[in-house]
Amino acid sequence: MSRGVFGEIIGQQQVVETLRAVAAAARASGAGMTHAWLFVGPPGSGRSVAARAFAAALQCRAAEPGCGECTDCRTVLAGTHPDVTIVRPQGLSLGVAEARELVARAALAPANARWQVVVLEDADRLTEGAANVLLKAIEEPAPRTVWLLCVPAPHDLVPTIRSRCRLVTLRTPPVAAVAELLIRRNGVAADTAELAARAAGAHIGRALRLATDARARARRSAVLEAAARLAGPIDLGGCLRVAADLVDAATSEATTETEALDQAETAALREALGEGGTASGDRRRVASGVLRGSSAALRELEARQKSRASRAQRDALDRTLMDLAGFFRDVLLVQLGVAAETVSGVAEAVPGVAEGVSGAGAAGAVPGVAARSRPWVMNADVLDRIRDVAARSTPEMTLHRIDAIMECRAALAANANPLLAFEALAIQISGLAAGNVRQAAE
Template sequence: MTTPETDPLTGIWRDLAGQEPAVTVLRRAVADPALMTHAWLITGPPGSGRSTAARAFAAALQCPSGGCGECRECHTAYEGSHADVDLVSTEGLQIKVDQARELVQLAARAPSVGRYRVIVIEDADRLNDYSGNGLLKAIEEPSPRTVWLLCAPSVEDVLITLRSRSRQVRLRTPPAASVAQLLTRRDGIEAPMALYAARAAQSHIGQARRLARDEGARIRRHQVVGLAGRITGVGEAVGAAADLMAIAEEEKQAALTERNASERERLVLTLGADPAARTQPPHIRAQLSALEREQKTRATRFTRDVIDRTLIDLLSVYRDALVSSAGGGVELVNQDNAALVGQVARAFSPAGLLGAMDAIGLARERIAANVPPLLALEAMAISLQLPR
């Protein structure tokens, strides 16, 4: 018989590449009520599988077999359609207090068909002081058989009042080989492409899948990393910042334009109006204005996320150059672009490479703090000029 200790990544847990230690903890809690607690905080770097782990845990808590991955309870809980499992995420910049109050009311209800009522907050780092404190009492004094699963990149990203009342489970960055094996098994991607994508995405499972399946995404990444070898002056730096913004805008348009139009049409039809009409009645215009505000907030977050991802790609070049110049036996992220890595390694001293990495990190922090992205990118790019 398979046990958590011998083979943790089976059943509902099979998509958690490289996370055997964390899965073992969660599986033991499912199997032994004495190890179960009412609130969990699942943390890990982007792409490590935080939401996947939380969904799998929720499914295992409802499954009669503890997470077989085949039964109706597993499928519905994992997908968020189970009556006693609620998946909460936001496409905005924050989770608002009104939504937190709704969750408190939900948490007070007894489970209707399952063993637990499970509430998964996939973006617990987006709880602000008001919404986070709104949840505090419900998490501090939980209803019987209610389980909270909070997900965030790190413990420090969650309000201290919440994390101090939660049991912490930390995911790690999975090995690129494990991510490649997952892409091949789950998505049918050929092994060489899967391994390239896993390395280029720095083991971010979602981004690796996207790179492996989308040629446009691979082209845009190639353009981003290529900037490291082109910034030779202030003019080129300003141009590079503009290029990064253009790449983000292109990806935003590709991802959101059709979706926004579809949402608008669906709303108008639901309200019983004609989507092709040039003007709409006042009550419909009010609904459309609310939808447009939501879409604008989503676009802002999406643009920030895309820019942050491109900066991580750019950072990988300087990281590889530092590893190369140090002569370490560490695997390069950009093995397919060794010539560029060598060029950057020869141009910068080790201190210069660290300075470039710091400049990229500072740009990410500034954008997260609402500095206009183009200004932050221009300041960063000026710091990345190749030494003459």
């Protein structure tokens, strides 16, 4: 039996209840409907899933909105509903031209449904000009238009748009809930589901990828091994090699994600422009002229593909950095003696977490901290490596390493050269600049 369109939103019961109630009220009295919504939540919280589910509930014709079985619900979730436009910027930003296309689409009266709905995922990628274009449409929306914008945090959207939206705030779901979703929806084995949910930090999409893609698991394992290598005795040459390997792996992953799509798009455009045909005489000359006159279209496509490739590489690099941060987060928990090995209702403290650990927490678990309230270890499958690094460093050094990783993320967001940024990070993690890691190892 269908769980309805809200069945894939986990750990957000209050949000689901609110959206259900609004969808029902909008059906009874459309005039009072809020025309702009802002879905806010950390990566992996399901903000885009919630926005799509809400769009489906608004269009649903069943007795209870969001049945998940009617044609409207199914086509909205599939991305094929004629009156629901779902946009996910694939490049580094969404510009003025694309924003104008969205505004024009939003201004149309719905063809078959109650509402003309526009779902804009990653709305934080709007350029300043695009945001201004969108602002005018949100200030004076068409009577049957609803905007659903998705961002990680409220400040990621300009205040002028943010102030005109009703806020829907999602949180990171519980690890156990993410694991249960993978088991129920995707048929993942229980132990694999829990490991993936923990390793992904309860990021739903990433957990699914780790649970079902062997290449993603292999890439994560390589990153965690790199973290352990950098934390151990290592020379400058070793640091630079590790940095290069991490960047190369992320770049290769991004290329794999985009290459097939790029080739298909280019082939389709060239075919539409007449290239590769077997016509002769006047038809061939006409086709040749069309191609010459359409070079701008090809350049525009290449520019979009380049932006998409840059976005894919940046996302892959960010996943690498978050894996590194997760490793050293676990190291810190072990050093402080507050790590929990399981995420069940009665979590057990990791045995021996304080053994051989220098610095704060060396005496054992923090007094008065119950096992069930202790933070869970993300990377339990490499717990021995985590304990080893914890024993050879201090909490202060670990915090410095985590700070360096976050600084690298900020640098990449500001368009720093990936290889240079990762080389600097590797040197900071190793402690070669200050020599503190080598001293700790000795």
